[in-house]
Structures are given as C-alpha cells and as structure tokens.
Amino acid sequence: MQVKSSTIALLKPVKSILISQPAPENGKSPFIDLGNDYNLKVDFRPFIHVESLSSKEFRKLRVYIDEFSSIILTSKTAVDHFFSISEEMRVKISEKTKYFCLNETIALYLQKFIQYRKRRVFVGNGKLDKLIELIKKQEEKNKSKYLLPCSDARDQGTIDMFTKAKINFTEAVMYKTVVSDLSDLRDIKYDILVFFSPTGILSLFDNFPDFVQGETRIAVFGNTTADAARERGLRLDIVAPSPEHPSMVGAVKSYVEQANVGK
DSSP: OOOOOOOOOTTOOOOEEEESSOOOTTSOOHHHHHHHHHTOEEEEOOSEEEEEOOHHHHHTTTOOGGGOSEEEEOSHHHHHHHHHHHHHTTOOOOTTOEEEESSHHHHHHGGGTSOGGGSEEEEOOSOHHHHHHHHHHHHHHOOOOEEEEEETTOOHHHHHHHHHTTOOEEEEEEEEEEEOOOGGGTTOOOSEEEEOSHHHHHHHHHHOTTOOOTTOEEEEESHHHHHHHHHTTOOOSEEESOSSOOSHHHHHHHHHHHHHTTO
16 A cells, blocks of 8 residues: 655644653653653653463464573563563473573562562673673573563564574564554644554554644654665654664654754
C-alpha cells in the first residue's frame, strides 16, 4: 500500500508529539522536558506490547530449560518471561545456575526472583562485547550450555555476535511482540509521530489501514525502522541516529527549534 503524501512545508510549526512507547515509570523523560521547554503536547502510547508464550507454545520449540547451566539475560523483560515460563512449566531452577546480565540494572532486577547472594551472577557494562568477554572467561574454567531467552523479534545482530564468539548457546523465544489496539486514537491528530522499531510502523497500519500521512511528520530511529516506513510509502521528516543527532530526542528537538522559531 502506498500512502498519499501531499507536498507540504516540512517546517510547519509543531504543537503535539506522540511517542510510540510506554510513558516512563518515573514520570521523567527528555521528551517531557522538550514539551515543557517548547510548550508542546507530548503523549506516550505503546504501539506494541509483549506477551508471554504459553507453556504449550514453548513446548513446541523443544527447548528444555533444565538442561542449561547458564542463562544470558539482555533485558528485564527476558528475566520476567524466563521465570514466568519456568514456573508455569514447573521447572526447578538449579541453585548452581549462572546468570550473565548485560548490565547492573538487569542484575539487580534478578533479586525479584532469586536469593541474590546464593546465585552466581555476572554483570556487564551494558555493551554486548563486554558480556561476551565475561562468558568467555567462564568458559575457560568450565564448559557450559547457555540459554538466551528472547522475543520473536530478537535482534539478529546480537545472535550473530554470540555465534561469531563460538559460544554454545541456544535461543529460546519466550515472549512475542503483539500489535496494540489503538482504535481510540482514530480521530486524534499529532504533528509528529515518533517510531523506534519496524513493528511500530506495522502497528500503525494494522490499526489504520487507510492512514494518510498528509501534514503529519514522521520521526524514525534506526535503519530498519526507516526502511519499514519507506516500504509503506511514508515520508521521513526526522531520522536518527545521525552524526549531528545520535539520539531521537536530539533530532526531534532540532526539528522543533527550526519549525517553531518565530512562531
């Protein structure tokens, strides 16, 4: 489907922005600061959400949790669904299980599910290469089978890095990305829609098959998101990251500054 895009002045003033993500739990966000600084209406609404696989769905994958001595955790969502499915399937997690966490936030989150002091937890600095380094050091001492809980929309780049490092790991899809119901937004218009993933673009058209961009500005983060938007015929007005604007909020702010100057 091609979206009908009218020829418009790209820098028409901005008064409202919709961020296609959940509102921040602590009520703080650079997008909220941006709204306050420029007197903008800034709303948050997740275009997609995550659901756990049922035990029946997971069994079809023929992945047996109790066969793995080490678990690789790259998000709090992965932690939630790993323990949720383990409990649903009545799998007893060994006290000797090792956990390799991408960052400290994930490691601390583990305390919701385990007695932290009695487990072996290894913590990275937020970068995947550091996490791989931690795993390789442990491999030198003791060979392990690693389980990587992930979603159906997993990052192929992450998988490729573990494969290249020759880590003995198995992907375990434990949760899936699902399009959210946005029907209540049908008659609400925003000057800028901000997207961070291809599935966000998919959700837009699943909810509104006849979406016409018109004067709506589209902001996208990442090449895959940009590609998904272009495939749907969308005009991209704001693209990040870029050398000038490595963050999405920075790119949006720059656009707003130019569009609203003197308005």
